[in-house]
Amino acid sequence: MAEIIDFEAPDFLKNQTENEIHTEMLADMAEQNPNRDMTEGSVFWDLTRPTAKEKARMVGFTLTEAIKNMFPMWSYGANLDWKATIRGMNRKAALFATGTVTVTGKAGTVIPSGFIFNTESTYGKSSVLFKTTETAVIPGTGTGQTVDIHIEAYSAGAIGNVAAGTITMLNTSLKGIASVINASKTKGGSDRESDDSLIQRILDFDQQQGISFVGSDADYKRWALEVTGVGGAEVIPATAGSETVTLVLTDSNGQPGSSDLCTQVYNHIMSPNDRSSRLAGTNDILSVIAAKSLTITINVTVITEDSRGINDIKNDLYTALLSYYKTAAAQNVARINEIGGILIDIKGVADYSGLTLNGSAANVTISTDEIPVTALTDITVVT
Template sequence: MDNYLTKTSETERPEFKIPDFIENMGPEQIHERMMASLPEDIDKMPGGFPFDYTMPTAAIASELVHYHLVRGLMAAFPEYAWGDWLDLHAKQAHLSRKPANKAAGSLTFIGKPGTVIPKGSMFCTAATAAGSSIDFLTDEEVVIEEEGRATAAITAFEAGKKGNVSQGTIVLAVRPISGLTSVTNLEAVTGGAEEETDDALYRRIQMEHSMQSFSYIGNDNDYIRWAKEVPGVGDCIVMPAWNGPGTVKLVLVDQNGEPANEKIIQDVYSHIVSEEDRSKRLLPTACSQLTVTAAAGLSISYICTGLIYDKDTTTLEQAAAEFERAVQQVYSEARESGTLIYNKVRSLITDLPGIVDFETFLINGEEKNIVLSKEEYPVTETVSFR
């Protein structure tokens, strides 16, 4: 059986159970029934022509049942479907898989006043032993002002997490620009995300079905659903009537668990309000003001010591990476309840593949819950497993 039957720690989808009618359909069992159906005067001994000629057919019949029929059953239901098959279920729910998103940010240029930085100019990070340089394009043309400085919005050349880089790392011009002395990004470039996973797409399908498809009354679930339709959005906090009747604020986190950047914020606003084409407007008429902002990231650090683990199946680095992925789901629950529960995060450790036991586990240096404000969203700063 292939890995489509395997339930991972990252998914909320139920595990597929083999139907009862597929039992007793192994090659030997099918072949035994085939031989039993032959006339009595036919040689049924192993090595005989009837035996050897029917065994391959039994093997193929078993493959059809155990592999192709099972995959067909799984593809028929969104709970178990994958890839293109899940995309078809999404289409029935009026959804589509979100494509990979390009990271976005800004660059600050230092140079001779009057120097023009054309739109589409390419800048990059320095190549390292760990990887090649990462390219970015300017979204607008800017001119260095009298004080010798200018700022331009940029977008990663390629979509995906690769474009998320730390501040001060974009320092090179791919092609020299006369009059430009230096360039850098004063803030981290964020928002780059991979194509939406099967599990994330399934959760949106499930949400759409639970809302009985198109609901435009503008309740909290509607705003969350609309926001998550935009590439790069990972989660959304809804604050109704935050500035009086008819006002709604959406607080966004990107797919990497970081506060959403300005491009994602604008994309969500445009998707819901649709100022240029009111026929596509999702915002209910009764809502007079929609505000979209980034979540205030609350840095969370984790320390786990005294780990006992199976060195044949995992390493401390792998376990830390698995934990960082698993804790993202707990963050979503914490956003709803307003508290990051210590015991719920702690329980993730022994659920990690290969982890047997550990001695201490600390969140921000303590063994206690973390309380979040309405607009705060936990952001993993460091994970130390030792």
């Protein structure tokens, strides 16, 4: 994987602050005309100061940003998209989460396609909307009958991945419906690819130019990451007995890849319907599977320093772990000290003690085909 380094302005753009530029201008004039008044407030001082200010802005921002956008490593936004396009690459779009709701009500009630259900809004968090993707009719006779309906998040992105039992409301009333609930969590929603992720793919692509694609581990990983929704891919090489390369997938949210995502990756690499578009070698055998979830339970005692409640602290820890676990999976270990560092940085936490992972004050080893997961119910925080 290509290394990304921080941008450092070239020497010719350094020492170009407004004061430094203006001092140099005044010194040049003093050398040419020693008798001219150049004190602050003089005509010459007032006339040259705006020029120094504009030059400083041009050097410190405009030229600096122009140089950064010349190179993929420091480019961003639309300029980065263009750099991807000329390499035959595209920024991966956001995906819509999908799932199923169970609607209870009067037999014969029609729920039209596009009807909206939603989660309940809470303080500081808006409700998440979902629309039905098909027209459904509650079967049977009488009341209290149920029907399962496929739904899709109204807005693309990870925001559509909600927990089981949270879609409980109708966005608009519909006579005949008594209740609605999602028995399972919604899955598959992912945010639009970030600049950092696209930069990494571009740099890896550039470094591999001129290299023959022979189906190496790096090739398989790169091919998998080209599929929208894939966040990570680990390669288990073929053995003499199996002769099958196995790809272990996580989605862009760090969760096990869905069966649909595994199929998309397999089709992208193997192209079963058009062998001329096949990326893998002629005789390669490929298996694409979802990573296994490795549940990590967390118990800790905290000392709070403000009025923040335990639930707020738990929610912040849960959110931070989603990001950290991507790094932990890549390193094949979840380190208790690093989780402790995350905890102490949470607003409202003054100190903590008794931190354990899966009941032990030790690191947790993560296998290649595993990803660590921690649900809110797996976190116990007490004061």
